[in-house]
Each structure stands twice: as C-alpha cells, then as structure tokens.
Amino acid sequence: MRHRTRVSWGLGIWAVAGALAFASVEIRGQAPGASQPPPGGPPQAPPGPAPQRRDAAPVDRPGPNDKMVVDPAEADRGRTIWNAECVSCHGADARGGNGGPNLVRSALVLHDRYGSGLGPFLKEGHPMQSGKPSTALTDAQVVQLSHFLRQRLTDTLRGSPLFEVKNVLTGDPKSGAQYFNGEGKCSTCHSATGDLAGIGSRLTPVNIQQRFVFPFIGGRGRGGATGAPSQTAITVTVTPPGGQAVTGVRLEQDDFYVTLRDATGPVRTFKRTPGTTVVVTNPLQFHVDLLERITDKQMHDVVAYLETLK
Amino acid sequence: MTRFVFAIALLTCAARAFAQDGVDPAQLSKPPTDSWPTYNGDYSGRRFSPLDQITDANVQSLSLAWMHRLGGAAPAGGSIKATPLQVNGVLYFSLPDHVWAVDARTGRERWHYGWHSKGGDHIGNRGVAISGELLYFETPDCNLVALSIKDGTERWHKPICDLDLYYFGTAAPVAIKNHVIAGVSGDDLDIPGYVESHDPVTGERQWRWYVVPQKKGDPGSDSWPNEEAAKHGGGMTWQPVTYDPDLNLIYVATGNPQPVVAYANRPGDNLFTASIVALDVDTGKMAWYFQASPHDTHDWDATQTPVLIDDTANGRPRKLVAQASRNGKFFVLDRTNGQPVVVSDFVKINWASGVGPDGRPIPNPAKAPQVDGALVTPDQGGAANWPPPSFSPRTGLFYVPTTQAWSIWYIYDTSDNPQGWGGTDRGGYSESMLTALDYKTGKIRWTHKWEGVARSGVISTAGNVLFTGGNTNSLVALNATTGDALWQARLNASISNGPISYTLDGLQYVIVGAGDTLWAFVLNPAPR
Numbered sequence: 001m002r003h004r005t006r007v008s009w010g011l012g013i014w015a016v017a018g019a020l021a022f023a024s025v026e027i028r029g030q031a032p033g034a035s036q037p038p039p040g041g042p043p044q045a046p047p048g049p050a051p052q053r054r055d056a057a058p059v060d061r062p063g064p065n066d067k068m069v070v071d072p073a074e075a076d077r078g079r080t081i082w083n084a085e086c087v088s089c090h091g092a093d094a095r096g097g098n099g100g101p102n103l104v105r106s107a108l109v110l111h112d113r114y115g116s117g118l119g120p121f122l123k124e125g126h127p128m129q130s131g132k133p134s135t136a137l138t139d140a141q142v143v144q145l146s147h148f149l150r151q152r153l154t155d156t157l158r159g160s161p162l163f164e165v166k167n168v169l170t171g172d173p174k175s176g177a178q179y180f181n182g183e184g185k186c187s188t189c190h191s192a193t194g195d196l197a198g199i200g201s202r203l204t205p206v207n208i209q210q211r212f213v214f215p216f217i218g219g220r221g222r223g224g225a226t227g228a229p230s231q232t233a234i235t236v237t238v239t240p241p242g243g244q245a246v247t248g249v250r251l252e253q254d255d256f257y258v259t260l261r262d263a264t265g266p267v268r269t270f271k272r273t274p275g276t277t278v279v280v281t282n283p284l285q286f287h288v289d290l291l292e293r294i295t296d297k298q299m300h301d302v303v304a305y306l307e308t309l310k
Numbered sequence: 311m312t313r314f315v316f317a318i319a320l321l322t323c324a325a326r327a328f329a330q331d332g333v334d335p336a337q338l339s340k341p342p343t344d345s346w347p348t349y350n351g352d353y354s355g356r357r358f359s360p361l362d363q364i365t366d367a368n369v370q371s372l373s374l375a376w377m378h379r380l381g382g383a384a385p386a387g388g389s390i391k392a393t394p395l396q397v398n399g400v401l402y403f404s405l406p407d408h409v410w411a412v413d414a415r416t417g418r419e420r421w422h423y424g425w426h427s428k429g430g431d432h433i434g435n436r437g438v439a440i441s442g443e444l445l446y447f448e449t450p451d452c453n454l455v456a457l458s459i460k461d462g463t464e465r466w467h468k469p470i471c472d473l474d475l476y477y478f479g480t481a482a483p484v485a486i487k488n489h490v491i492a493g494v495s496g497d498d499l500d501i502p503g504y505v506e507s508h509d510p511v512t513g514e515r516q517w518r519w520y521v522v523p524q525k526k527g528d529p530g531s532d533s534w535p536n537e538e539a540a541k542h543g544g545g546m547t548w549q550p551v552t553y554d555p556d557l558n559l560i561y562v563a564t565g566n567p568q569p570v571v572a573y574a575n576r577p578g579d580n581l582f583t584a585s586i587v588a589l590d591v592d593t594g595k596m597a598w599y600f601q602a603s604p605h606d607t608h609d610w611d612a613t614q615t616p617v618l619i620d621d622t623a624n625g626r627p628r629k630l631v632a633q634a635s636r637n638g639k640f641f642v643l644d645r646t647n648g649q650p651v652v653v654s655d656f657v658k659i660n661w662a663s664g665v666g667p668d669g670r671p672i673p674n675p676a677k678a679p680q681v682d683g684a685l686v687t688p689d690q691g692g693a694a695n696w697p698p699p700s701f702s703p704r705t706g707l708f709y710v711p712t713t714q715a716w717s718i719w720y721i722y723d724t725s726d727n728p729q730g731w732g733g734t735d736r737g738g739y740s741e742s743m744l745t746a747l748d749y750k751t752g753k754i755r756w757t758h759k760w761e762g763v764a765r766s767g768v769i770s771t772a773g774n775v776l777f778t779g780g781n782t783n784s785l786v787a788l789n790a791t792t793g794d795a796l797w798q799a800r801l802n803a804s805i806s807n808g809p810i811s812y813t814l815d816g817l818q819y820v821i822v823g824a825g826d827t828l829w830a831f832v833l834n835p836a837p838r
Binding site: 062063064065066067093095096097102104105107110111153156157158162163164165166167168169170171206209210213214216252253254255256257288291292294296299300 | 427428429430431451472473474475476478496498499500538542658660676680681682683684685687716718720721722723724725727729730731732734736737738739760761762780781782784786795798
C-alpha cells in the first residue's frame with residue numbers, strides 16, 4: 001500500500017473531535033449521562049409486551065422505565081433513620097461491613113419501589129441498632145429509607161455527583177518547573193509569563209492535566225470539542241501532477257479525496273490521482289509524540305508547577 | 311399403498327418447504343454462498359466469503375443495487391449495528407426493540423416487528439439468529455423473543471435477565487443444533503455475567519453458565535478475595551459465540567470484571583472475566599479457559615470475536631482460535647485445550663510489563679487507574695471492540711479494525727469497597743486503522759491508516775477484496791493481500807455494522823448498514 005508518514009495520517013483530531021465523542025457513545029457502556037434518573041415524579045409503569053406493535057417506545061437509559069426516582073428530601077429523612085437504626089451493621093454508604101450485607105447489591109433493594117419490597121421485609125421483623133422492633137417503623141419512614149437506599153445506589157452510577165476526579169495535585173512543582181524548562185522542552189513554545197500566565201487561576205488542576213496532555217480537544221475529554229481551530233489546525237499541502245501546490249486547513253481526507261480551506265477562504269477538494277502529493281502538517285505533533293515519552297510522575301509534576309502560575 | 315405414497319410425498323414437500331424457508335443449523339458449518347444464515351456467516355467467526363465474482367480487478371464497477379432507509383421507523387438515534395442474516399432471499403436485521411425483514415434482491419420491506427419496551431439500555435442490537443423457520447433476538451428489557459420468519463408474528467418470549475439489576479440485551483443469539491445461545495449485557499452495577507441456552511421450539515432454558523463463581527469453591531474462586539466479590543464480579547457476554555462442531559465446543563468471550571475501574575475490593579485474577587472460554591454446547595460445562603486480561607482495571611473486556619482457524623503445522627492438522635483483544639494483545643490458542651500458540655501486540659501498549667509463561671499478559675500495577683491519573687494506551691474503547699474482524703484462509707491474514715488511543719485513567723471512588731465503576735478514563739488522542747496480522751507469527755503484515763476516526767466491521771472474500779468502513783462515511787474496498795485502497799462509496803453515515811456478501815440470481819451482493827440505512831451493491835454491468 002501507499003506509504004505515508006505518521007504525521008500524514010494520524011491527526012484529523014480537530015476535524016474528528018466531534019466524531020470521536022460520538023464514537024465513544026457507540027462503544028458500549030460509555031453513554032455519558034445515561035445513568036441520570038429522569039426528571040419529574042415516579043413514571044407510570046407501561047403496559048406489558050404488546051406483540052406486533054410498531055410504536056415501540058424505548059427509553060435509552062439503564063434500568064426499567066418504572067425505576068424509582070429519588071426525592072432528595074425524602075432521602076435526607078431516610079438518612080436520619082438510617083443513622084439511628086441501620087448504619088452500625090450496613091455502613092454509612094449501605095455497602096455492608098460490620099455484619100450486615102451490602103444493600104447496594106441487594107436484589108430486594110434493587111427490586112424495591114418506594115418501600116414495596118422493603119416494607120414487607122421490615123414488617124417481618126429485622127434487628128435495629130436502637131433495639132426497637134423494625135415493625136415500629138411507619139410506612140412513611142419505610143419510604144424514606146427506600147429513598148435513602150436508592151440514592152446510595154444511584155451514587156455509584158456514572159454521572160452521579162460523586163463521579164468526579166479527586167485530587168490530582170500530587171506532583172512536585174519544582175520538578176515540574178525543571179521538566180518544563182529542561183527535558184520536557186515545553187518552554188520551546190510556551191512561557192510561564194506568556195501564554196500560560198495565570199493558568200492556575202483559569203483552570204482546575206484536572207483540566208490543566210487534561211489540556212496539556214491532550215491539547216487536541218478542548219475542555220474535559222471527549223465531549224469537549226471546541227469550535228474552529230486556529231494556529232493549531234492541521235494543514236495540508238496538495239500538489240497535483242504538474243500543478244501548483246495549494247496549502248490550507250485540512251477539512252477532510254481519505255484515500256481518494258482531500259478537502260481543504262485555503263488561505264483566501266474557499267473550500268477546495270482534490271482527487272488523489274496518481275502523482276498527486278499530499279503533505280500534512282500538524283502543529284501539535286510534539287504533543288502527540290509526548291504521549292509515548294512522558295512519565296506519570298513528570299505529568300503530575302508539570303500539573304503541580306502550572307497550578308502555581310496564578 | 312396409496313396412503314404410503316401420499317405420506318412420502320407429503321414428507322418430501324415438508325422437507326423441501328423447510329429447506330426453502332428456514333435454516334438448517336447443519337449448513338452453518340461451511341462458508342456461506344447464497345445466504346448469510348448466522349451472525350458471522352458461519353460458525354467459525356471468520357466472516358470470509360468464498361464468493362469471487364467481485365474481485366480486486368473489477369471492484370471499481372460496483373454500483374448501487376438498492377437502499378433501504380428506515381427513517382422515522384428507526385428508534386431515535388438508532389443505527390444498524392446488527393449484521394443482517396440472509397435466508398432464502400430475505401434479509402433479517404434488528405435495532406433495539408425492532409426487527410425487519412426486507413427483500414434481499416430489492417430492499418422492499420416484507421415485515422416489521424416492534425416490541426413494547428419496559429426499559430433497559432438501548433445502546434444497540436447486534437442482530438438475530440434463525441433456526442428452522444423461527445427467528446430469535448434479544449430486547450433491551452431482558453427478553454429472548456422468537457418470531458416466525460414468514461410474517462414476523464411472535465411465537466414466544468422468555469426472560470433472560472433482570473432489568474432491575476440493570477442487565478439488558480444487545481447480543482445476537484446463535485442457533486446451534488437444538489440450542490439458542492444467548493448472552494447478556496450490563497455494566498452499571500456489580501452483577502454476574504452469564505451465557506445461557508434455550509430450546510429453539512419452546513424457549514425453555516436448557517442451561518446457564520456463570521462467568522464468575524457464584525459460591526465459594528466453584529472453579530475460579532481462588533482468584534477472588536471472597537464469595538461476595540466473586541458472585542458480583544461482572545463478565546458480561548456481549549459477543550455472539552463461535553462453534554466447532556467436531557469438538558462440540560462453543561467459544562465464549564467474556565467481559566471485564568466489576569467494579570470496573572476502582573478495584574480495591576477485588577484483588578486477584580478475577581476468573582473467568584476478560585477470557586476466552588470453551589463450553590460444551592449441550593451442557594454448558596467448561597472445557598478450558600484462557601484469560602486475556604488478568605485482573606482487568608480498564609474496562610477491557612475480551613468480548614471480541616474468537617475466530618476459528620484450521621491449518622497444518624509439521625504435517626499435522628491444527629485447530630486454532632484467534633482473538634485481537636480489546637487490550638491490544640493478539641492471541642492464537644489451540645482451541646482443543648486453550649494453550650497459547652502465538653501472543654503478540656497489534657498496537658503499542660504501555661499497561662503490561664510482559665507476558666508470563668502461560669501466555670497471559672502481566673499487568674503493570676503503576677498503569678492501573680490512579681486517583682491522580684495514569685496515562686495509558688489503549689483507552690477505554692480499546693484497541694479493538696465489538697465491530698467484527700475477519701480471517702481469510704486465502705491470504706492467511708487476520709483483519710481487525712484497530713484504534714491506537716491514549717487517555718488518562720482516574721479512580722473516583724477511593725473507598726476500600728468501591729461499587730459500579732468507581733472511576734473512568736478521560737482523554738484523549740486516537741488513531742484509527744485496519745490491521746492485517748499474520749496469525750502464524752502474530753506480526754503485523756500491513757496497516758491501512760484512516761485519516762480520522764473509523765471503526766467498522768470487516769468481511770474478506772475469495773476475490774481478494776476486503777470491505778470495511780473508512781473515516782468519511784465510506785464503504786471502502788481494500789486489496790486483501792496488500793491493503794491498497796481500491797474503491798469507496800460515500801454513504802449517509804459511518805458504517806455501523808459488519809458488511810456481508812451473498813449470491814442471488816448469479817449476482818454477488820455486498821450489504822452494509824450505515825446509520826439508519828441498509829445499502830446493497832452489485833457489479834454493473836453484471837458479469838456474464
């Protein structure tokens with residue numbers, strides 16, 4: 001096959017950042033936000049299977065359509081009961097520990113809707129830490145416990161308020177500065193008093209880490225593609241056989257065509273006929289190559305250093 | 311005497327009708343020609359078509375035969391991830407909660423079935439199985455449903471999983487003898503994966519094999535810290551099984567362990583997650599296993615197609631199974647016993663410190679997810695994923711849609727008893743390519759790079775052509791020997807499934823799904 005350099009093939013990142021985000025959704029188990037509960041009150045249970053219906057109504061969320069929706073105020077009331085009667089055996093997060101089983105993984109809890117399973121279970125009698133009988137719990141208290149438990153479950157799902165990066169400031173700022181100005185060669189293009197001045201005030205530490213390792217896409221990760229690229233855009237120079245070379249921002253390229261926007265503005269598409277040369281330039285190639293070189297310690301040191309640039 | 315003759319005639323007619331309308335599972339042991347009767351075309355997982363009307367010399371003359379756009383009939387945002395089955399001139403394919411039958415010659419709809427859903431994750435549906443005159447598919451709300459292939463009327467449905475535990479159905483079932491083999495999906499809560507077999511006629515469950523030990527003392531228990539961790543240890547069965555009729559073994563590719571990313575409560579290898587497992591198709595008993603990712607912490611299931619390869623070495627026939635795994639490793643095993651024959655890397659990886667004497671990769675603990683982040687390749691999507699690969703006995707090459715991607719892996723849940731995911735990766739950077747591997751050495755013969763993101767299934771043919779999806783919504787034909795691009799057609803969306811091929815009326819068709827549209831191509835003018 002046609003041989004191409006690494007620079008020439010790898011880097012349609014600006015053009016494809018959105019597609020990358022889409023692709024990540026295509027891959028199973030990566031639907032962002034899919035675990036968020038639906039807004040509003042408890043949904044009505046739909047009718048049972050109706051063969052031959054053509055108006056199937058899928059809900060693109062995990063779990064059943066009639067799954068319980070947490071009321072935070074009820075969950076807070078439930079927490080009070082939990083702390084008084086349950087926490088010593090089942091733990092603060094209901095994950096078990098001191099003799100009580102993990103209730104986040106309990107089939108009874110997972111089948112429960114607003115106390116529908118929990119209520120009958122507790123009515124049968126279950127030890128509580130105050131010594132009171134579980135049958136003494138009112139129906140309202142059972143519902144509150146149910147909300148508390150369901151909230152512990154949803155806290156474990158992707159997209160929950162707890163599903164966030166913790167502390168990434170573990171590096172050594174001095175070592176980071178040395179790397180920045182020395183081995184890392186960051187100062188070849190960047191300056192602590194120029195383009196990076198105040199970056200520690202503008203960005204959170206995790207965003208500093210993500211952006212310096214992956215400057216190819218904006219913001220946090222796959223979903224954060226920004227608008228039109230500028231000086232970091234991939235460019236391409238196309239030279240048809242015997243023709244003039246044309247350089248522009250690469251919009252799209254495959255085995256048969258190249259589309260670019262040249263300096264004067266128009267979009268042009270070239271067929272890659274035999275003899276046509278295509279040279280791709282990626283201003284961020286240094287960062288691509290850095291992925292294979294940089295160690296995790298160096299990465300964390302640089303973040304710690306950049307964080308000091310307030 | 312007359313009655314006897316009549317009875318014989320009746321039986322003959324019945325047999326002929328069966329042959330015309332349905333699928334005899336026995337025919338699925340050889341490469342398909344005038345049909346595509348199971349997910350991978352046949353039981354081997356090779357997705358190799360012996361058809362050679364379309365060749366590397368004439369593929370430039372491919373033109374559109376028809377297209378079938380679902381449009382508003384498709385679920386919102388749904389794309390055709392199913393590999394269609396083609397049986398007796400009719401194509402059968404699915405989206406979550408939906409099945410269509412369309413004419414394989416014209417694309418005209420024969421029937422459409424909709425299931426009224428009770429929920430579940432609608433991320434995709436990989437396709438249907440057919441045995442006799444019944445068609446089987448899974449629904450997101452955990453049912454295995456049987457339809458008549460004649461008119462799409464429902465014959466039965468059976469529960470295969472518990473929706474409240476956040477299981478769901480995506481896998482294409484596989485019909486083998488008097489079994490319908492169904493896998494399960496679900497990766498939110500800490501629940502066990504399993505694969506099960508159902509009676510094709512009644513739907514009754516025949517057996518279920520759990521991927522992770524369900525009680526202390528079960529095989530694999532000593533690779534978990536306790537029974538609680540083991541029985542909630544994940545290992546979903548997303549991928550259709552492959553099957554060796556001579557050995558009577560199915561090859562099950564199992565998913566990643568749970569909790570997915572935060573791993574404090576599951577030290578050990580976590581068997582039999584992220585593994586290739588051979589089961590007796592009649593009993594569900596395990597014959598052997600090979601773990602592709604011991605103690606996985608990166609969502610790298612090993613649910614890529616286990617492809618069966620037959621060859622000879624030192625004058626003796628060999629039975630092999632090959633997998634290009636999500637973790638970037640290429641494994642070729644002896645499929646009679648699971649012993650490794652070849653282990654190599656098909657992308658650059660930085661998470662393993664080497665390979666043990668048992669052929670299994672040795673994870674580098676420093677590249678497990680960390681609270682402050684670890685820079686790792688592959689990313690969560692993996693070096694390979696569900697889009698099906700292909701193996702061509704003609705070229706001896708294993709073709710796999712490949713991604714070289716980097717991301718930073720974080721632990722969010724720092725407790726000693728994390729649940730669910732407990733972390734994830736953020737990134738990143740990725741390069742897409744089609745990789746051709748020499749299965750005898752594990753070495754890369756060539757790569758065909760895409761100038762952007764591409765990840766589609768592959769078919770290779772006896773015409774020395776390979777069809778797959780490129781980065782510009784294109785169906786692309788490559789020279790199967792060299793990887794040179796020969797032809798492409800830009801479609802409405804990126805290729806979302808694995809292409810198939812069959813001959814009808816002397817004409818070789820290539821069928822591919824892109825978004826909500828099924829496309830059919832043939833040579834024009836038709837060869838004489």
